[in-house]
Amino acid sequence: MATDTTTRSASPEQIRAVPVRHPGRWVAAAVIAVLVAMFVHMLVTNPVFQWSFMVDNMFSAPVLRGARTTLIMTVLAMVIGVLLGVVLAVMRLSPNPVVSGAAWVYVWFFRAIPRIVLLFFVANLGALYATYQLGFPFDRQLMDLFGFSGDLRFLDLDGNQIFTGFTAGLIGLALSEGAYMAEIVRAGIQSVDPGQTEAASALGMSRSTAMRRIVLPQAMRVIIPPTGNETIAMLKDTSLLIAVPVTIELNFQLRAIGSRTFQIIPMAVASILWYAALASLLMIGQHFLEKRFSRGFGARETRAQRAAREAREVGSTH
Amino acid sequence: MSTAADMPAEQLMVRAEGVHKRFGHVEVLKGIDLAVAPREVMCVIGPSGSGKSTFLRCINHLEKVDAGRLWVDGRLVGYRESGGKLHELKDREVAAQRREIGMVFQRFHLFPHMTALENVIEAPQRVKGVGKQAARARGTELLERVGLGDRVHNYPNQLSGGQQQRVAIARALAMEPKLMLFDEPTSALDPELVGEVLDVMRGLAADGMTMVVVTHEMGFAREVGDTLVFMDDGVVVESGAPRQVLTDPQHERTRAFLSKVL
């Protein structure tokens, strides 16, 4: 017994074991290396790629303008889509069955319609009414009923002007996005512990303040990752704007150069590179948003805390 | 401070008369009559499922009472009585009533995305419209009072359970309530953290706060409580001075319960 204790308390010898070999990993790495080499070799030697032609044309003025349109359209459609989604999600969770039902119907409808079909329809709404007016509902009928004549309308819009090009595309994409975002936001809101709303109510907060200040910021953690996917899907779906048609958009511009010059492959590769680059840009943005809304959910020390701790430590050394 | 028995009804802080509450077919509160005087500390004990939490939640209208009446500081909770009829209060009016009643939950329910200080100043700023500087000054003061002056910038998940519960108490106090409700404030805590929370509550009682405390801490009830209420199966079985209820219970159910927990 006594010897046992002494050997145990002495610091034991460092273990120097022979590591397990993983031959399979080396084989896999070799196979991948060969495949990559073949791919690069093809890229360099196949003359069809026309690299210098591609580089010259993928940054031409119309392409840059197209990239800008694509990016702006993506961001605007997402911003409107997210706002719409929040409103629809809150409606969907309303205790009022009419309000919640309306949100359900909206989501059902816009999820059922292919975006390209929706875009085509919105683009041709100018044919439904020549002018779109904003005013009091059933104003003419009501005025008639009470023995007056005239109407109660205060805004006139020309249907053939608003439902064209960029605006039509934006309306179509944002309406469609709102339906997807509604489901994402709803899942996010429902992921927040009901105790949070309860604590907020107990403090005397109104339902809307509690939603805005307490529930939604926490729901964001659940909402952001799928919204990132939605944003990237939206970036790619801007190529559907051809159905409107919107022609000052990235994919259309690159393909136009390809068809005009018969250099289809180089311009197709240029499209791939452009979309990959823009998507990467959006993913970086997503990363920062995720970090922002994970405050309080990791054990990470925040800047204010570090400053406070350092101040304390400096204070205590003096 | 002592008991509510000899006090005119309109001066009571809490008055419950025949409060009933059902969830679906299940009647959870079967006619609760209770009175809490200003500055009184009432402790409520009873087996799990006896309706203690439900009763507390009725006091600040987180649950609607089905029958009976509940007044806080002389005002009917959640309703207005006029022309012999009860009218439901608007959300805004209910919120205004809740402002005066602080609540501390078993599971803290701190806002995890806000620091301790942000948790405390959120409601004063957003609900009462207190300015940022004033709110921060008052919030820091309250956190110091619960012994967390050095933790103001920590997020809840960086605090121990006891510290979180003390932030939750400071958060409730920041609204300057005239009544504090505690629903098993130490039940979710590791045993060694219970004391620090009870100390804060003891301090509050000493400062004259009116408190209704659902708890299993018999020591606290005996020492700090002015009244001890034993609830079982949706009714108040017995109430009185803590020492008397604990040492000489009048009802068989109280005796049975106490023999299990003491």
Ligand SMILES: Nc1ncnc2c1ncn2[C@@H]1O[C@H](COP(=O)(O)OP(=O)(O)O)[C@@H](O)[C@H]1O
């Ligand atoms: N929101 C609710 N819906 C349905 N039943 C509930 C609800 N809240 C509480 N209850 C039931 O009411 C009874 C009393 O619960 P509670 O007041 O939490 O008891 P206690 O706090 O004394 O343990 C329990 O049987 C519980 O299941």
Ligand SMILES: [Mg+2]
């Ligand atoms: Mg309970």
